Amino acid sequence: MEFAAQTIELTALSGEPVKVHLVSTGAVTVKTKFRETKRTGLLAMIAFMLDSKFTEWMPIWVMIIEHPDGVFVIDTGENANVNDRGYFRSSGIFANWFDTTQFKFKVAREEEIDRQLRSLHIPVERIKAVLLTHLHLDHADGLRHFPRTPVIVNKAEWQRPFGDLPKLYPSWFKPVLAELKEKYDVFDHAYYVTQAKDIVLVQTPGHTWHHCSVILATRECHIFFGADICYEQRQITNDKYSGTNASHQMAMDTYAKVRSFCSRQKTVFIPSHEAAAAGRLKNLQYV
Ligand SMILES: [Zn+2]
Known part of the structure; x- marks a missing residue:
């Protein structure tokens, strides 16, 4: 396996142990200007489509939290069928071209x-x-392994998805739609997953219109699973943006909020596709 799994043990707010695992469900590479470009919107899309260079292989992290309330799986990663010829054909000509x-x-x-x-x-x-x-897809393609598990999705993301491929969902897929009506620190749209309010789904839009992150609060620190807010933590601190945002303005606002949160809390930040995130988790290296 290209990216070694990582496990750490922390203390939940209740005082009980909580375990966090990071596992990679394969590897992905994207056009370099897909990961980062100075342009925005349509110009950014044109820039990465014309780009012939690909990045190094990157992980597809899934975070697993063994919490006193039960186990929570954050995203489901990819599946091996993605390599099959014709995997994207059902999604139409453009998606088939784009995704291959x-x-x-x-x-x-x-x-x-x-x-x-x-x-x-x-x-x-x-x-x-x-x-x-x-x-x-690289967050939802593992859904096939959870036919009897509740799957929680931000209701707003479900109602207005961006770049999703619903033809690839399992036929039984019917998520529990969470309404993010709470406030959590700087985040105006949040949903408490646990009674103790120590696992929180927060809206961090930009990459999609209602993209979410998951924050785990522990006695030691916060673990911030930032998914596709950015590809690498340094993009947030250096104000560098990916070429694929639904909204550049929203992405800028989200970056500012994440910086503000991390400046006041000890936070390990984990983007879905950054290899170095495993080491930061292991060593509790904060932003
Ligand atoms: Zn994404």
């Missing part, structure tokens, strides 16, 4: 989330809920 030319995947069957959970000795029955940060 602008990025590439490398996923082995044993890297899929069900096998990773088995390696961690976590039976699917122990999983209280799957939380999806957004509906992109």
Whole structure:
């Protein structure tokens, strides 16, 4: 496996132990200007489509939280069928072209989330809920392994998705739609997943219109699973943006909020596709 799994043990706000695992469900590479460009909107799209260079292989992280209330799986990663010819054909001509030319995947069957959970000795029955940060394929393609688990999705993201491929969803997929009516620190739209309010879904838009992150509060620090807010933590601190945002303005606002949050709390920040995030989790290296 290209990206080694990482596990750390922390203390929940209740004083009980909480375990956090980061596992990669394969690898992905994207056009370099897809990951970062000075342009925005349509110009950014044209820039990365004309770009012939790909990035190094990047992980597709899934975060698993063994919490006193149960196990929570954040995103579901990719599946090995993504390598099949014709995987995207049902999604139409444009999606088929886009998804086979602008990025590439490398996923082995044993890297899929069900096998990773088995390696961690976590039976699917122990999983209280799957939380999806957004509906992109490399976050939702592992859904097939959770036919009987509640899957929580931001209602606003479900109602106005951006770049999702619904033809690839399992036929039974019917998420629990969360309304993000709470406020959490600087985030105006939040949803408390646990009674103790220590796992929170917060709206961090830009990449999609209602993209979410998941924040775990512990006695030691906060673990901030930022999904696709950015590709690398330094993009937030250096104000560098990806070429694929639904809204550049929203992405700028989200960056400012994440910077503000992290300046006041000890926070380990984990983007879905940054290899270095595993080391930061292991060493509790804060933003
Ligand atoms: Zn995405």
